[in-house]
């Protein structure tokens with residue numbers, strides 16, 4: 632994909648990317664947004680060609696989608712429940728002129744993800760278990776919601792076609808259905824790359 636000089640600059644480091652974001656959002660970056668080197672490796676696995684359609688479940692301000700869209704020929708969609716994050720992310724996408732990325736506002740449970748060829752998941756439901764790690768207090772959080780979201784994700788992953796690619800960050804092996812085969816792991820096993828084989 633053709634990248635403007637501005638896009639190249641913002642994607643040159645995590646610190647440079649943060650400059651796209653309002654200050655109050657930058658303070659969340661270290662913990663809550665995927666580091667660029669991780670995002671690039673995951674995106675290249677998830678989008679090997681121009682037919683790839685990748686969904687980021689819990690996209691935050693769209694860092695993974697933006698990085699993926701800039702370093703591959705695939706299309707990246709993020710679904711995010713916090714409206715302010717979606718607004719910030721879509722503004723950044725527009726500013727950088729990234730054509731193959733978009734953020735949708737909503738709860739991922741309202742979206743059928745089975746038409747996507749690749750799924751990215753950065754342990755998005757964790758804040759329902761550890762409230763100190765919550766991004767803010769703008770959404771409802773509870774262990775019941777964690778269980779509901781995890782069960783829904785499991786169902787969706789099971790329903791995906793054989794060949795679906797999955798990248799997980801900060802997730803244990805036990806949380807992924809057995810029909811996905813682990814192909815690679817990187818960054819001290821924090822990033823795991825999977826393919827659905829049955």
Ligand SMILES: C[S@@+](CC[C@H](N)C(=O)[O-])C[C@H]1O[C@@H](n2cnc3c(N)ncnc32)[C@H](O)[C@@H]1O
Nearest residue numbers: 664665689690691694695711712738739753755
């Ligand atoms: C750890 S952040 C990851 C952000 C992004 N994927 C990245 O890697 O930079 C997790 C995000 O998931 C969102 N999230 C959590 N549960 C969600 C749900 N049920 N539906 C949509 N978004 C959700 C949170 O609001 C948060 O922005």
